[in-house]
Amino acid sequence: MLTYNLTNADGPLYKCLYECIKNDIAQGKLESGEKMPSKRTLAKNLGVSTITVENAYDQLIGEGYMYAMPKRGYFIADVSDIRVIKAPVHREVDIKMPPEQDENVFDFSSNRTDSNNFPFSIWAKLMRETISLREKDLLRVSPCGGVFELRQAIANHLASFRGMNVDPDQIIVGAGTEYLYGLIVKLLGKDRVYCVEDPGYKKISQIYECNNARCVPVQMDAQGINVDLIKKANAQIAHISPTHHFPTGITMPVNRRYELLAWANESDDRYIIEDDYDSEFRLNGRPIPPILSIDACEKVIYINTFSKSLTSTIRISYMVLPEHLANEFYKRLSFYACTVSTFEQYTLARFISEGYFEKHINRTRLHYGRKRQRVLESIRKCFKDEECKVIENDSGLHFIIQLDTKMTDSAVEQALLKKQIKLQAVTDFNINKKKKDRHQFIINYSNIDMDRLGTSLAEIRRLIVLKDK
Amino acid sequence: MLTYNLTNADGPLYKCLYECIKNDIAQGKLESGEKMPSKRTLAKNLGVSTITVENAYDQLIGEGYMYAMPKRGYFIADVSDIRVIKAPVHREVDIKMPPEQDENVFDFSSNRTDSNNFPFSIWAKLMRETISLREKDLLRVSPCGGVFELRQAIANHLASFRGMNVDPDQIIVGAGTEYLYGLIVKLLGKDRVYCVEDPGYKKISQIYECNNARCVPVQMDAQGINVDLIKKANAQIAHISPTHHFPTGITMPVNRRYELLAWANESDDRYIIEDDYDSEFRLNGRPIPPILSIDACEKVIYINTFSKSLTSTIRISYMVLPEHLANEFYKRLSFYACTVSTFEQYTLARFISEGYFEKHINRTRLHYGRKRQRVLESIRKCFKDEECKVIENDSGLHFIIQLDTKMTDSAVEQALLKKQIKLQAVTDFNINKKKKDRHQFIINYSNIDMDRLGTSLAEIRRLIVLKDK
Numbered sequence: 046m047l048t049y050n051l052t053n054a055d056g057p058l059y060k061c062l063y064e065c066i067k068n069d070i071a072q073g074k075l076e077s078g079e080k081m082p083s084k085r086t087l088a089k090n091l092g093v094s095t096i097t098v099e100n101a102y103d104q105l106i107g108e109g110y111m112y113a114m115p116k117r118g119y120f121i122a123d124v125s126d127i128r129v130i131k132a133p134v135h136r137e138v139d140i141k142m143p144p145e146q147d148e149n150v151f152d153f154s155s156n157r158t159d160s161n162n163f164p165f166s167i168w169a170k171l172m173r174e175t176i177s178l179r180e181k182d183l184l185r186v187s188p189c190g191g192v193f194e195l196r197q198a199i200a201n202h203l204a205s206f207r208g209m210n211v212d213p214d215q216i217i218v219g220a221g222t223e224y225l226y227g228l229i230v231k232l233l234g235k236d237r238v239y240c241v242e243d244p245g246y247k248k249i250s251q252i253y254e255c256n257n258a259r260c261v262p263v264q265m266d267a268q269g270i271n272v273d274l275i276k277k278a279n280a281q282i283a284h285i286s287p288t289h290h291f292p293t294g295i296t297m298p299v300n301r302r303y304e305l306l307a308w309a310n311e312s313d314d315r316y317i318i319e320d321d322y323d324s325e326f327r328l329n330g331r332p333i334p335p336i337l338s339i340d341a342c343e344k345v346i347y348i349n350t351f352s353k354s355l356t357s358t359i360r361i362s363y364m365v366l367p368e369h370l371a372n373e374f375y376k377r378l379s380f381y382a383c384t385v386s387t388f389e390q391y392t393l394a395r396f397i398s399e400g401y402f403e404k405h406i407n408r409t410r411l412h413y414g415r416k417r418q419r420v421l422e423s424i425r426k427c428f429k430d431e432e433c434k435v436i437e438n439d440s441g442l443h444f445i446i447q448l449d450t451k452m453t454d455s456a457v458e459q460a461l462l463k464k465q466i467k468l469q470a471v472t473d474f475n476i477n478k479k480k481k482d483r484h485q486f487i488i489n490y491s492n493i494d495m496d497r498l499g500t501s502l503a504e505i506r507r508l509i510v511l512k513d514k
Numbered sequence: 515m516l517t518y519n520l521t522n523a524d525g526p527l528y529k530c531l532y533e534c535i536k537n538d539i540a541q542g543k544l545e546s547g548e549k550m551p552s553k554r555t556l557a558k559n560l561g562v563s564t565i566t567v568e569n570a571y572d573q574l575i576g577e578g579y580m581y582a583m584p585k586r587g588y589f590i591a592d593v594s595d596i597r598v599i600k601a602p603v604h605r606e607v608d609i610k611m612p613p614e615q616d617e618n619v620f621d622f623s624s625n626r627t628d629s630n631n632f633p634f635s636i637w638a639k640l641m642r643e644t645i646s647l648r649e650k651d652l653l654r655v656s657p658c659g660g661v662f663e664l665r666q667a668i669a670n671h672l673a674s675f676r677g678m679n680v681d682p683d684q685i686i687v688g689a690g691t692e693y694l695y696g697l698i699v700k701l702l703g704k705d706r707v708y709c710v711e712d713p714g715y716k717k718i719s720q721i722y723e724c725n726n727a728r729c730v731p732v733q734m735d736a737q738g739i740n741v742d743l744i745k746k747a748n749a750q751i752a753h754i755s756p757t758h759h760f761p762t763g764i765t766m767p768v769n770r771r772y773e774l775l776a777w778a779n780e781s782d783d784r785y786i787i788e789d790d791y792d793s794e795f796r797l798n799g800r801p802i803p804p805i806l807s808i809d810a811c812e813k814v815i816y817i818n819t820f821s822k823s824l825t826s827t828i829r830i831s832y833m834v835l836p837e838h839l840a841n842e843f844y845k846r847l848s849f850y851a852c853t854v855s856t857f858e859q860y861t862l863a864r865f866i867s868e869g870y871f872e873k874h875i876n877r878t879r880l881h882y883g884r885k886r887q888r889v890l891e892s893i894r895k896c897f898k899d900e901e902c903k904v905i906e907n908d909s910g911l912h913f914i915i916q917l918d919t920k921m922t923d924s925a926v927e928q929a930l931l932k933k934q935i936k937l938q939a940v941t942d943f944n945i946n947k948k949k950k951d952r953h954q955f956i957i958n959y960s961n962i963d964m965d966r967l968g969t970s971l972a973e974i975r976r977l978i979v980l981k982d983k
Contacts, residue, residue, distance in 0.1 A: 298578020
């Protein structure tokens with residue numbers, strides 16, 4: 046008869062008994078097919094209750110170590126496979142995560158917006174109210190495209206701020222533009238050729254490649270992506286940011302926009318993905334109308350994000366699909382649940398519809414407009430005109446400086462990094478490798494510390510301009 | 515000289531002037547290359563300030579309708595492409611969204627958990643505290659795998675609740691399991707063959723197919739997915755839910771688990787994806803240990819979600835990667851931003867680490883255990899033993915009933931739907947089409963209204979059992 050010492054049991058008795066029997070099975074002391082004592086007999090033998098044995102047996106049966114046969118009793122299962130593999134041992138894991146940003150480095154390359162501008166107290170107030178007032182809605186599952194209130198608020202905002210006439214049902218909400226790019230590939234299919242602007246954010250082409258779509262970089266000219274080169278590349282999808290391109294800062298002029306639309310209209314399988322990520326940051330005048338607003342033939346997928354205009358910790362982006370693509374989305378992809386929590390969707394819906402978002406944008410534009418002026422003044426004070434030329438068009442959160450130096454772009458970058466200054470060359474964003482140094486560097490000013498700007502610029506001048514001559 | 519009537523201007527004057535000039539350009543009244551009057555001259559002519567003209571010109575230049583030449587003045591750009599395309603007209607869109615659930619239908623097929631069980635007031639309290647106390651953390655960008663506090667809380671929970679010994683750095687947090695499946699395909703590559711359990715959730719294979727991975731259904735036997743058939747299918751990745759399979763309810767016994775691990779160990783490119791989506795709902799005894807806890811060779815990717823255990827509106831899931839895959843994730847895919855907002859991450863971290871999650875699970879198990887008993891009793895009361903056999907193993911939020919009927923499964927479903935009752939056959943979840951009616955139906959009891967259960971069961975009996983004979 047099985048006998049175990051359960052007097053020193055740590056935890057529930059049944060668990061201890063279960064462990065003892067399991068060990069005996071794993072070590073082969075109890076063999077496949079062996080009949081186990083009845084619950085009552087074993088309980089009596091061990092001096093425990095029948096319930097304890099029953100619980101242990103149930104667990105062993107649940108995990109497959111034993112089986113029951115009606116009216117015949119309990120038997121050991123065939124677990125001969127168990128002994129094939131060695132048991133896991135506890136060990137330290139060594140996982141290399143991406144390094145954190147070094148706070149001592151003065152970083153002209155970060156495109157983060159300043160989180161101090163985010164109206165946290167208003168947002169917090171709306172969150173508190175959403176928690177108190179919307180319990181029922183919060184516990185209802187979001188439609189896959191996002192809750193109607195948010196889609197409605199976005200449609201109204203697009204109408205008043207961007208002159209776009211879209212239906213809330215054309216809007217699909219998702220957790221970040223990267224997620225939406227993935228949905229677009231699922232919607233349009235991986236077999237089309239996607240083209241991206243060169244130079245540009247490498248991340249965009251990386252995401253297309255990660256989604257197994259063919260992605261080709263297409264050269265920009267002074268007006269933006271070159272339509273003849275799109276044709277040469279046999280691309281069907283053009284992913285562009287016509288309002289304010291990074292890194293060149295180009296705003297695509299209206300004739301190129303129409304040229305691009307004409308190209309898209311030549312074939313049913315062609316579309317334009319209009320990535321409008323920083324349209325809110327045109328610092329003077331009215332925003333440039335998006336291509337979508339002049340598109341009469343359902344050729345434009347418009348995409349934008351609140352991670353840029355509000356704060357990067359809010360992971361809410363959206364896309365506007367042409368009617369026929371929206372229908373295809375709901376037909377084929379509506380099994381994808383919405384990736385944004387209802388809670389943040391309702392909070393953002395109120396933030397927009399009660400006018401806080403527009404106020405925030407206006408205040409932010411003012412803030413960055415002033416900051417930009419101060420940065421430009423500092424550059425003018427520090428450099429002589431011929432040493433540093435500024436290339437900018439009053440738009441977005443970065444501009445370009447052209448330095449008069451004989452050093453290579455990467456030598457400039459490396460020398461500055463030793464001085465704790467991170468400056469990136471425009472050519473770093475070339476996607477096709479052929480690099481020709483142009484001595485143009487990006488000034489992302491949105492997140493820099495103005496107190497350290499003067500000394501950092503002086504350092505650039507000392508290292509590059511003075512040393513160089 | 516250009517003359518416009520700006521006296522009835524609606525909105526800012528410069529905007530009105532900009533519209534007038536833009537129209538003249540679009541209609542060809544102002545031609546490509548034509549020189550425009552200087553700002554001062556036009557201002558004088560129209561009786562407006564120079565600033566007004568300057569703003570209008572800047573906007574037209576920004577959008578590409580005009581260009582400036584230093585010391586020569588302003589000129590109309592070549593916008594001949596504009597007239598190629600007709601302007602968009604406002605029209606109604608007709609987008610068919612998935613139909614909403616009809617509240618009158620008594621639904622045995624919904625696997626939603628009851629949102630009334632969600633401890634909303636505690637969650638709300640933690641949210642309020644997170645807003646008040648963590649402002650700085652909330653505005654810091656989440657690491658791509660999730661904030662450390664949440665990963666640490668999940669690791670501790672897995673250790674105490676599931677006996678799993680994992681490092682927080684092995685955990686990747688994402689907005690829903692569907693999103694994580696997509697990341698897994700990006701990590702393991704689309705060129706491996708993924709196999710899923712047949713029968714099973716079709717959504718899982720749909721997601722693999724949407725991500726362009728080859729996905730094959732593999733037949734289950736009484737112990738779960740059949741390893742010989744996995745070999746025959748030449749699959750490298752087995753996506754399984756061994757704790758409690760849907761719809762069969764099978765818990766994979768320990769010998770099959772080892773057999774599967776042995777299979778995975780035969781080749782470097784093989785992995786097991788252990789989808790543990792409802793392990794929290796084993797209603798009696800201890801949870802079944804996951805395969806990961808007996809995996810000594812880094813062959814298991816463990817995946818679980820809070821959308822099931824907490825409430826479906828919380829879109830937070832996670833996966834546990836073996837060390838070498840975690841390193842590969844961070845090397846190749848860390849440009850993907852975390853899809854869950856910091857706000858919900860910190861709230862959930864506290865919900866877990868302060869013991870509320872464990873309390874919630876215990877209370878929920880008790881609740882569903884009782885509900886299940888009441889549903890089983892109602893079935894026993896309504897049907898004679900030979901009319902309806904219950905197939906269940908004390909686990910998860912569904913079980914199966916086998917009806918003694920000569921009607922086909924789909925005839926049963928259709929007849930009941932006319933009576934506002936939705937009952938789904940197990941064979942509906944067959945992925946390979948060969949359907950053989952088994953008269954087995956799924957009772958998802960988690961979200962049903964107990965007050966209407968008796969009449970619904972009587973309706974089933976009346977329609978199926980009585981009418982049939």
